Amino acid sequence: MRALVVLVTLACFAGAQHQALIDYLERRLLAIEDRISLWHEQTSRYTSELRELKQQMVSQLENLDKEKEALRTNLESVGTRVDRVEREMDYLETQNGAQPCVDVDDKLVEQQLTQVKEKNKAKYSKLSDCKDMISSIKAMKILKRLGGPKGMWTKDVKGGSGKVYILNGTDDDTIHEFASVQDFSSSLGTSLANLLRLPSTWKGTGHVIYNNHVYYVKEAEQLMVVKYDLRNGSVVDSAVFLAEDHVPVYSLTPETVIDLAVDEEGLWAIYATQQNERYISLAKMDASTLDIEQMWDSTCPRENAEAAFVICGTLYVVYNTKQPGRSRIQCVFDVNDMVTNDDAPLVYFPKRYGAHSSLKYNPQEQLLYAWDDGYQILYKLVMKTKLEI
Template identity: 55%
Template sequence: MAGIVACVFLSCVTLINAQAQTAFLEYIQGRMGVLEDRISQWHDQSSRYSSELREFKNQVLKLLENIEKERDGLRNEMENTNIRVDRLEREVDYIETQNPAPSCVEVDEKLTELHIEKKKKNEKYAKLIDCSDTISQVNAMKILKRFGTTAGLWTKDPIGNSEKIYVFDGAGNDTLYIFNRMKEFTLSSSTRKASKIKLPFPWIGTGHVVYGGNLFYIRQGDEFQLIKFNLVNKTVVDSAVLPIEEQVPVYGLSKFNYIDIVADEEGLWAIYATKENEKNICLAKLDPNNLGIEQMWDTPCPIENAESAFVVCGSLYVVYNTKLPSRSRIQCVFDVSGTISSENVPVVYFPKRYGAHSSMKYNPKEKQIYAWDDGYQILYKLSMKPKEDLY
């Protein structure tokens, strides 16, 4: 009897296990089916994404090819433009050499040699002392040559009848080149025809000036010391540290200039800037005999984008440009007498040439500016008119 019961029990257990296994297998099959569906969906999406990625890659490649073609086209246009500009400049230079009217050098030499006798000395002296002129326009320009580095200075002594040309190459050096006449400097391809003077101290910047047989320049060093050097005796006559504290570069586009010594009809001036008034340019009247400061002014002329400046008849003219070289222009004027201001002075433009002027030295005797533009030495002839005509 017990055996029969055991057999029945085992049969029931076996039946239950078979049903459980069947259910488990059905569950596993269902999950596998779901996974297969998801894998199929992922495969379809992956194929679609790969196709879209290939299409996007092809589009990008086409765009890159078009950009490369456009860049080549722009490069060719730029090269053609540069060729046309160079040709135009050569034609302009040729016209200037053929036309004697705008020739600054020859005309000025004739003026100084032939017309001095026709004018009375008292009238010329009275006009310089009266000093009632202001700049009307740049009447003519002449490119003399290319000499030296991008920054430098060349000038003449406005006092006396000397025809010597003084050349300072670089914003920091100690060797001065002197040519006896303008033609020697213009026609010479090197410094062999020039006499040399090795200064006792190297200079800094391009703010030097030759005045009355003396060179006034700023010495390199911790202090901006003004040196007065006699060009005949080759000795230091005097020196002074100007009472100007915490100096900063005076021109935004010529960071090497801290003090710019200039000359006009009334004497010597110092153009500078300080941290106390670091946004605008300052002006001081100098005594050329003892290097003392007679008077100082704060001007409204900003330092930003200024490349150079000069003084004419007691008026400061600041020349501006941009970081990308364009046409230089006089955009701010400060008159120490208060007669004129920037508001009633027209903007005067200098012809666009090479870069930015590292120096512009006004010669009150010749009414010319000796400019150094990216290694090119240029003469600007100025037209003047009375200050009263501005009103």
């Protein structure tokens, strides 16, 4: 009997524990269901908020695209207006001379001007009878795009063959020769070109083709100017350039250490040295012997210079900005002291693609052969007489 009571008691106790366990599990399941329901509600809310945010972002991006297009249109309009204003200012500068600040007797002014001109004539006659200087740029023609962002192209200035020469890059040894400008502009790439291999690699973009010869700069232990005959394919002469401690002549075209140029008077070298590193120097060379005849330190700074050329003994330096904009002739240096920066007009080049890596003047055609970001461009120049400034 006692055993039965004990068994019944144990059975009741076990039943109570079992029921408590079931109740506990039911409470836990209910808590989990509540949490799942809360998570589902929060997930739905987050999804809805993300959808609304996405719609807002899409709408804002569309508005930004519209504003970007409107801004681009406005910038193009402003650029057109700026170009128009610059052209009008250039025109006004050529039409209206600077007005005197004080009244001076006309006869006295005429007498002083005559004395200055006579003095300048005396200086000028020592070197040359060439009297032309740039007045403006009449037209621009884009021939094609061939090669890399930097290079040089030109005609033979004195040879008279009409051939066009392409020297692509700043360190190569292969010249592409075309029979004419028409062949060059109409060819697909270099398909119509004749390949000429130089005996050494050139340095920079400062080469010229003059009287059936290539004059180029070679960098070895010292900087050398090499004269190469195009007719028989041989080196005629080479000479170490006398100026020492060279630095890049243009800060925006650092690959060019010596820039050779040709004008009505012959061969020139544009360079810079550490002794006068802020400014550009100029030297007159003998095209036959490569001897340096005379040297000058100009007043034209190297900073922001991209290229230069020589016309009638006057150095024209072209400037730009590090982020390429519109090039302009901002400094001139005349070896005959006939043209100053105050006398020379500020000439702007038409808008192009980047910055000039080379500008080569052809005195027979009065054209500039320009290389601009791989584009080969011709600029037609308008000239005037120096003594009529």
